[in-house]
Amino acid sequence: MINPTVVDLSRLQFALTALYHFLFVPLTLGMTFILASMETVYVITGKQIYKDMTQFWGKLFGINFAIGVATGLTMEFEFGTNWSMYSHFVGDVFGTPLAIEGLMAFFMESTFVGLMFFGWDRLSRGAHLAVTFLVALGSNLSALWILIANGFMQDPVGASFDPKTMRMQFRSFGALVFSPDAQAKFVHTTLAGFVTGAMFVMGVSAYYLLRKQHREFAARSFRMAALFGIISSLAVVTLGDALGRLDFLVQPTKLAAMEGIWHTSKPPYAPWKIFAIPDDKTQKDLFNVSIPYVLTPLVAHDFTSPIPGVDALEHSARAKVIKGIKAVVALKAYGTTRNPAALAAFRANESDMGYGFLAQRYAPDQDLSKITVQNLPSIVQKAARDTIPNVFVEFWSFRLMVLLGFVFVVVFAFCAYYSLRNELEKHPLLLKAATWAIPLPVLACEFGWITAENGRQPWTVFGWLPTFQSASSHDVGYMVFSLVGFAFLYSLFIAAELYLMFKFARLGPVQHLTQTPHAPAFVQPALGQPGFTDKSWADNSWQ
Amino acid sequence: MTNIIRILALAAVLALALMLAVVAGDFGPWYFAWLVGTTMIVLISVAGAVLFETQHAAGDTPYEHSAPTET
Amino acid sequence: MELYVALKVTWALLLGILLTGLAIMVGMDMGVGTLLRFVGRSDGERRTALAIIGPHWDGNQVWFILGGGAIFAAFPTLYATSFSTFYIVMILLLFSMIMRPVAFEYRSKVDASRWREAWDWAFLISGALPMIIYGAAFGNVLQGVGFHFGWDGQYYQNESFIWYLANPFALMCGILSLSLAVYQGGAMLMIRGEGVIAERARRYAICGGAVAALLFVAGGIWVQFIKGFMFAQPVDPGMAATPLNGPLVLMRTGAWMNNFHIHPLLWLLPALGLAGMIMGSFSLIARKPVLGWWLGAVAWIGTIFTAGGAMFPFLMPSSTTPSESLTVWNASGSEYNLGWMLVFAVAFVPAILSYTTWAFRVMRGKVRTETVIADEHSY
Structure with missing residues (x-):
């Protein structure tokens, strides 16, 4: 018996930890490329101020990055700790992009981020620039692989269900990686990150310009961020349109909820x-x-x-539920007896298996074989109703995201225009708006997450595995324990994060320059003869 | 000799880039768009900064004309 | 089918390598975290200890993340079942692990002793607890875990979590793991630290190595008396990857020694582990930390592969429903998946090893307390 309270608590925990993690991710995705841009200017022009910009914004980036890394750990393990049925069911195909993400992206990002922060005095300009670009590439590649994984949840391509192992088996790597949903979502999400990063740099710079502090520093940062942001924000809207069309093609229930279409x-x-x-x-x-x-x-x-509206979608779901019930009953028979007749019966209704699982929670004792002619209609009715995600949440999270998206285009357009004319300080209202807009892209990203994942409900794997079926069979007490702990720790983290962010943003770059005479934290080995001055190094064999 | 090696290496990089572009263009149009688009966004942002320096040198910015090279 | 078996065995080996890499690299940082309050008496000394692993901890931690990802992909049912049955300890592990990145980045950003003191405690917890849990997981798995599966592949837990937390054999394995981490961290502090820091680290590391050696021998003896798992008859290694309808599995005292009896060469593994611990401690006594660091790595390799060698092909045996035990044969991914993953591993692991080595090379050399204190950027 699946305990609905445990499922709800698992969903709550996953949603909270994912939304929390996603507060920090977009800024990382965007800031890394903005830092790389700034450092590129430093390498091209040789002007010190661009190095200072890279370092100052890099410091704020680091404060954000730390929590992003920490909360990302939770995400990697939460599939296993809380969604065991899901992990078993799709691990063969869903786990692969996650493993590749580690191999290809996390190692790159994390190894080079240390060199980015601490390697200034040990690397040539060109080498350090390459390191910064690798950090940017690494963080965005990790977005690529996690969104390929997410793409599979939305539109399960590249795998098929295998009754012998009772799970989805990986069939086509190409189909998984080039899934249209994964592609569009990757571009949409990273661009949203670019917008977030650009708005952050621009907003903090606007704050300095308003207060006539660090003007030379702020004007340059503002210019770069505004140009970075205007193109990103235009592109993010374009990709939003592409995603909307994809939802129309493969997730009609999500689209109907997003647009609140009750009737066809x-x-x-x-x-x-x-x-x-x-x-x-x-x-x-x-x-x-x-x-x-x-x-x-x-x-x-x-x-x-x-x-198609909600009415038509529910209607077509009913037929699928009836076939799905037959499929799951046959599958269970096959799983316990390995009877070929049961397998044939399953194959006949295989494509609607997920809808049978959906009906399971309404069957007597959650056992589909106990369904009778009398209770069938009401079970089918309820299961079909379940295929529609919560329309109110979907409708409004989508609308707020879109609205914010257009607001960003407008803000960036004005900011870029006046920055190019060097007339920013004549428009304090615009600067004020830019400062207040700092948190808005993060908010838009959260709404975007809600739109994508609430719209996927009631499925974890669209059409194949219901959320209700996916959770681990924990006790309520387990869930309370972890929820309380996460709430406590995450609250502490965000308080510390905001405190440090405000502290260092207020402190600004000049203070930061005078306080640090760029002293190397480490003793340099003599130039040209690596390590020979240092005996402990001479006898080791790291290399 | 070094020139030949350099040309060969550059040719290899070029061939790799072309292959990536063709594969991405064929199977992953949005991935291709990301590669090109992100490069463009970075370059435009950099160009904006370079333009700023030009405007600054010409005295078109409201900021005092002192080269900010403290260290 | 033959290819499938080869892929399963390859991924079992890769899993061992991954768990070893995790233990060496993350264990080193955890050891430094555990020792932080003890080798660093002043703030400057503690910052020096942090600066020693400062540029690398994030990269090292990816071994941990990759461990999760690779188990998920290569052994999905193992990932699903083990992380869920060990829920309470896994969550404790996560709680302690997520403190660490934040502690690194935030500790030295505020110049207040209470702030820094609090983060130093976070380092102690986030260093010691994960290593204990890491070792204890091996200990628990060696004894078998209480779970069974439903018809659809969902696991069901048959034992209370109290048993995992307060299980003497598992706790001993946990302390063994912590000792090796302290050893490895201490060796690193000696390599890149100077003066008092290196001297204090040396003492703790030598103790760590010695305790690890003692516990490793004790564990070896203890294993003779616990119930191991074995197949009743030879099984088909190419079997479909499902724990349901599995072959009969027996629980016998001392069964974990079977592999050693059949393949006496396996005895090299515990010998390697023990030699690494003992010779490592001696090389630290002789003040050769770099040699000591590598011997510590050898000790980890020996220890983890001894456990793996004893259990193979079992991954997580079930003490309540032995025939549903998870093994290399029945918990793995599909042939297609394992093949693709191998392609990526072959392509990227050499690249990872080379740029990690390069990063260590770039940041090599001694870290001095004076320069750390003078640098506001430093951890």
Whole structure:
């Protein structure tokens, strides 16, 4: 018997730890490339101020990076600790990108980040620049592999279910890596990170410009960040559109919830809702303002494709649930008896297996074989209703994300324009807006995560494995223990993080320059004869 | 001799880049867009800074004209 | 089928190498973290100790992350089952591990003794606890774990977590693991530290090596008396990767010695481990820390492969439903998956080893307390 409370607590814990981790990730993705850009200018022009910029923003980056690394540890292990059925079911294909992420990305990022911070006096300019670029590449490659893994959850390609091992087996590496969902999501997410990084650098620089502090330093940082941000923010919107179309093609339930489409309409009538208060219970809007004939071309990119609404999706899910129940009953028989007839029965309804799992929670004693003609309709009804994610949450998280996305385009456009004209200080309101906008991209990223993952519900692997089925069979007490601990530790971390961020951002770069005479932390070996001055080194064989 | 090696090495890098571009272009259009786009974003940001230095040298910026090279 | 068996064995070996790499590199940093309060009496000394591993701890930690990822991919059912059955200790491990990156980055950013003192305690906890848990996991697995599977492959736990926490044999393995970490960390502090730091580290490291050697021998004797696991009949190593409907498994006292009886060459492994610990301690006594560091690595290799060699092909035996024990044969990924992963491992592991070596080369040399104190950037 699966305990619904444990599943809910596991979901809560995963959502909280993932959302928390994702507070820090976007800034890392963007800041690394901004740091690399700044250092590129330093190497090209040889002007010291660009080195100072790289180091100062690098320090703020480091404060953020530490928590990103720490909370990332949780994510790597949480699949195993809390989602055992999920890990067993898809580990053969889902684990692979995670392992490759470690091999290809984490090692690169983490090894070179140490050299980036501490190697200034030990590496040539060119070598240090290469190190900084490798950190940027490494952190973005880790985004690539985790999003390839996530792409599989959204649109499971490259694997098929094997009744012998009771799990999804990896079939095509190419299909997994080049999955359209993974591709678009990778670009969308990293660009969102670029926007976050650009907004951070620009906002803090705007704060200095407003206070007429560190003006030369701030004006240059502002210029670079604004240009970085304007292109990134335009591109992030483009990719958002691409993702919307993908959802239309492979996750119609997500799209219906995002746009709050309760009923299928004759194309191209489908209205685009500017504002609505969707009510999931009655499947109606309590209130809405909408423009007809907009959504079809917006989502489908044509005027003839119908956009399925919640009613049609639920209707088609019912048939799948009925077939799915047959599939799961046959699968269970095959699993315990290895009877070829049962296997044949399973094969007949294989593609709807996931919908059978979905019905399991409503069956008597969670046992599908106990379903009778009498209780079948109500079970099918409930399971089909479950295939629709929470529309209110989906609708609003999506809308807020999109709204913020357009706000960023506007803010960056003005900022880039006035920065290029060197007239920033004539527009204090703009500078103020830029400062206050610092946390907004992070917020948009969180809404984006909610849109993507709430819209995936009720599945962990879309169409194949329900979330309800995926969790570990823990006691409630276990979950309370870990939740309390995470809440405590993560609260301490964020308090320390914000304290240090504000402290060092307020302190600013000049203080930082006068306090540090760039003293090398380590004793340099004599130039040209590596290590020979140092006896302990001479007899070792690291190399 | 060193020139030949250098040319060969550059040719190898070029061939690798072309292969990557062709594979990415064929199977992963968005990956290709990311490679090109990120490079472009970095370069435009760098170009903005270089432009700033030009404007600064020409006296087009509101900042006092002292080369900020303290160390 | 033949290729599949070869891939399974290869990945079992790679798993051993990965766990060893994790133990050596992460263990070293954990050892430094554990010793921090003891080798560094003043703030400057503690910062020096941190600066010694400062540029490398993050890269080293990836061995830990990769360990999780590689088990997930190569042995998915093992990943799912072990992390969930050991939930309480895994969460404790995570809690202590996640303190460490934050402690490194934040400790020296505020010049207040209470702030720094608090983070120093975090270093102690996040150094000692994970190593104890790491060793204890081996100890628990050697004794078998109480779990079974449902028809759909979901695990069910049959034992209380109290047993994992307070299990004398597992605790002994935990202390063995911590001792080796202290040894390895101490050796590193001697390589790159000077004066009092190196001297204090030397004393702790020698003790660590000696305690590890004693516990390793004690563990070897103890294992003779615990129940090991063995297949009742020869099995097909190419079997489908599912723990359900598995072949009969027996629990016999001393069964973990079977592999050593069949392949006497395996005795080289414990000999290697013990030699590493003893000779390592002597080389530290003789003030040859670099040699000592490498002997410490040898000790880890010997220790982990001794445990692996004894258990092979078992990965996590079930003490309550032995026939559903997880083995190299029934818990692995598919042939296709293992093949692709091997391609990536072959391509990237040499690259990782070379740039890690380069990073250590770039940052080589002694770390002096005066320069660390003068540098505000330093940890």
